[in-house]
Amino acid sequence: MRALIAAATGLAVALALVLTITAMGAPSGDTSPKPLLTTVPAHP
DSSP states (O other): OHHHHHHHHHHHHHHHHHHHHHHHOOOOOOOOSSOOOOSOOOOO
16 A cells, blocks of 8 residues: 555656646757867867
8 A cells, every 4th residue: 555655646746847847838949159069179
């Protein structure tokens, strides 16, 4: 019985987390102004 309660509690927490993240909305999708480094800089 305790395992069933623990499973139900975990499912409720996971569902609450998903709903919270969904309610926050999608990220803006803006890109960073800094370019990513694609090559290794030369060592001195």
